[in-house]
Amino acid sequence: MDGVLADVYEQFFRLDEKTTGTRKTVASVVGILEHDAFQNGLQHVLSDGFFRTAPVMKDSQAILQQLNKHYEVFIVSSATEFPKSLAEKQAWLGEYFPFISWKQMVFCGSKTIIQADIMIDDHFKNLDYFNGETILFTQPHNQLADAGRHTRVNTWEEISKILL
C-alpha cells in the first residue's frame, strides 16, 4: 500500500516543507528510507492523519480497478507497527479504492506469512521472502539498488503492461 498505492514520499515532502519552509528534492532522499530522509520523519508517521491524507499514486486507481476484474487482488499493508494507522488505512482504501472489499484487505506486521502468485511491493524485505512472481515498484529508497530477481517497474502504466 505505502509506496505503491499511497504516495507516502509526496506526503513526507509536503509535511517536511510545512515544517522547514523549503521542499526537498527527490535527489536528496534517493537511497534513504523515508523515516531517515526527512527531519522528524517518525513524528510525521505517528501524527494523526498521516496515512488518511496520503496522496494516491498516479494511475493506481484505474489500473487496480482493471486488475481487480482479472485477478483475485489482496491489499497487504504493513500497519500494526503504527496501531493508529489501521483505521486510517482502511478508511483511505474505502475512499480511493471502493471496489476493494473488506475481504481483500490485510493489515499486518511481517509479510512473510503471505501466500499468493504475484507480489507488487517497494521493499526488498517483503519481496525477498515471497515465493511467487515479484514486482519491485520504484521508490526513492530502492532506486539505486539492483532489482535482482525482481521485475522493476517505475509506474502503474508499466504494471498494466505486464499484467493486463
Add this chain to the structure above:
Amino acid sequence: MDGVLADVYEQFFRLDEKTTGTRKTVASVVGILEHDAFQNGLQHVLSDGFFRTAPVMKDSQAILQQLNKHYEVFIVSSATEFPKSLAEKQAWLGEYFPFISWKQMVFCGSKTIIQADIMIDDHFKNLDYFNGETILFTQPHNQLADAGRHTRVNTWEEISKILL
C-alpha cells in the same frame, strides 16, 4: 483470535443476559453461528468495546506464551469486516498477550492468503482452504460437525499436548 484466544461466546452470553435478563444455556446455541444465536447479535458485535472487553479463553495465555518460545507464532484475525474492531483487537492483544509483537499480528478479511505450517481456528471456512496441519478449536457453532481432516481440540490443554 475470536473463538480461540478471545471467548466471544462468553461475551455474547453476558451481553445477551444484560439485554434479556436471563442467561442462555450453551445447549441452546449449539450448531448456530454467534450472530444468529443471540438476539441483536450483530448489534453487539458492532457496539463499542465488544472486542476490547472480550474475556480471554481459559489457559490460552500461558500455553501461547510457551508456544511462542518454540514456534514462529502469528495471530491472524478476521477483523476488516468490522473496521472498529481493528484498534480494539490490537489493544486487546497488547493487554493479554504482551509477548506477541506487532510483527506477529495479521488483521484480515479472508484467511485464504495465509501461508503457514499449522493453523488453529474454530471455522471450517478458514481451515478448509489451508494447506498445512489444521486444528479445529471446539466452539458451540462447530460442536456438532464432523471435524473431517482437521484435528479437533476442546481446550488449550489439548493444544499443549499436541504441540508442546
